[in-house]
Amino acid sequence: MSLPFALFIVIPVVLVLLLILALRPPKRRSMSTSEVFEALTEERHYARLPQILQSLREEDTEFLRVGGHRDLFDRLRAERKSIALRYLNYLEEEFQLLLEASRILATIAPEAIPMDEFERFKLNVRFAFCCRYLRWRLRLGLQPWNVFGTISDMAGDLTLGLEAATTRLGERASMASEFPLFLENRRRDLD
Amino acid sequence: MVDPIILQDFAWTLTTLLKLLLLFYLLRRRLYRSHPAFLIYLLATIVQSVVMTAAYRHWGFQSMQSWNIYWGGQGVVVCTRWLAIVEIARKLLTNYPGIWRLANRLLFAVGICALTYSVLSSAHKWQFAVVYVDRGVELSIAAFLVSLFLIARYYRVPVAGLERYLAIGFSLYSCFWVINASLVDRWGAASLEGLRNFLEILTFLASLLLWIGAVRKHAVARAVTVPAPVSPETYAKLSLEVNARLHLLNERLVHLLRTKDSRS
Secondary structure: OOHHHHHHHHHHHHHHHHHHHHHOOOOOOOOOHHHHHHHHHOOOHHHHHHHHHHHOOOHHHHHHHHOOOHHHHHHHHHHHHHHHHHHHHHHHHHHHHHHHHHHHHHHHOOOOOHHHHHHHHHHHHHHHHHHHHHHHHHHOOOOOHHHHHHHHHHHHHHHHHHHHHHHHHHHHHHHOOHHHHHHHHHHHHHO | OOOHHHHHHHHHHHHHHHHHHHHHHHHHOOHHHHOHHHHHHHHHHHHHHHHHHHHHHHHOOOOHHHHHHHHHHHHHHHHHHHHHHHHHHHHHHOOOHHHHHHHHHHHHHHHHHHHHHHHHOOOOOHHHHHHHHHHHHHHHHHHHHHHHHHHHHHOOOOOOHHHHHHHHHHHHHHHHHHHHHHHHHHHOHHHHHHHHHHHHHHHHHHHHHHHHHHHHHOOOOOOOOOOOOOOHHHHHHHHHHHHHHHHHHHHHHHHHHHHHHHHO
């Protein structure tokens, strides 16, 4: 079987599968403009990130293992695993919220900037892949706890950066008087 | 057992009748106003059926004249199909000028890539160039429509029932057309020509039934409120901010992964 022939069979089949995928109803409910920007201006989870990360440091539990409290050590590890997973969920939620905001932005923009849109698409794919990969590693117990401990070292700068960006975005969003009007129009269209 | 030729004739007659039924519904529901390109496409397929019936009767199924008339007509039909598809895309995205400007470039690029690939991969059998170009056009139509649906989904653009079913019909027909044409190309026209024609008619029949159902159920859409656009400056600023934050979140995740990998 030649490659071009195989591709001429495979490509249409892939297209049909993609069509089925594209026609499925979205898992997430479409958010309205005001819902998105309201959520963006709310207090973010990563404001408490340093504390969460501190609780994940291995030194915090190591003394239990050394002291022979294996059960307690295991329980704490399990709890911390669930904290790490929850943290990932928060990150993902935050990411999806931003994407939703960017989509709404693109729908009301007179001309979307292709590079920005493409950049977002790339980031989306990369984030989705990394997030899934990390989650599965955590679930399979492959995550060494000391790794999360070291994150707290980098958390400071990053958190500040994110907070600053959120604030700026929130301010700009609240200043954009066009959004509430669009919200009503869009909701009517979708209902 | 039913003779394949009789079966094929029956399917052909049935598709012609269904085309006329679809035309009737389109006219009755006055959809020629909102979907003129689709109406022209339908008329082109009806005229093609009539002309081909006359040509086969006059010159026979295997004659060169019939072959030339078929492919000449096919060229016209494919052009009108492209117009109908562009009409669907425009109707879907016209209320979203930002996305439409972005999407039309992307969609045409996808279409041209598919067509180019299809023609270039035809192993230089130039005597069958018209067949390969036709296959390429069908592949580009399918790629165009599937990309359109993916873009609509990505940006949460609502897809009205009629446009949805028209597009599904077109894309499924094009996909199966490419598969049929490739099978014939691989195993020879002589052995599979009858089967290919039958499968092609069958696929078109399915698309016709889908379209008739959609046109019959079509209710006059409420006037869509055109969203108030933001200024380009606001979009540019917010877009940059959003991207910056997405970057930061991504970096955070990648940092987690890298740190972990280096230690495990």
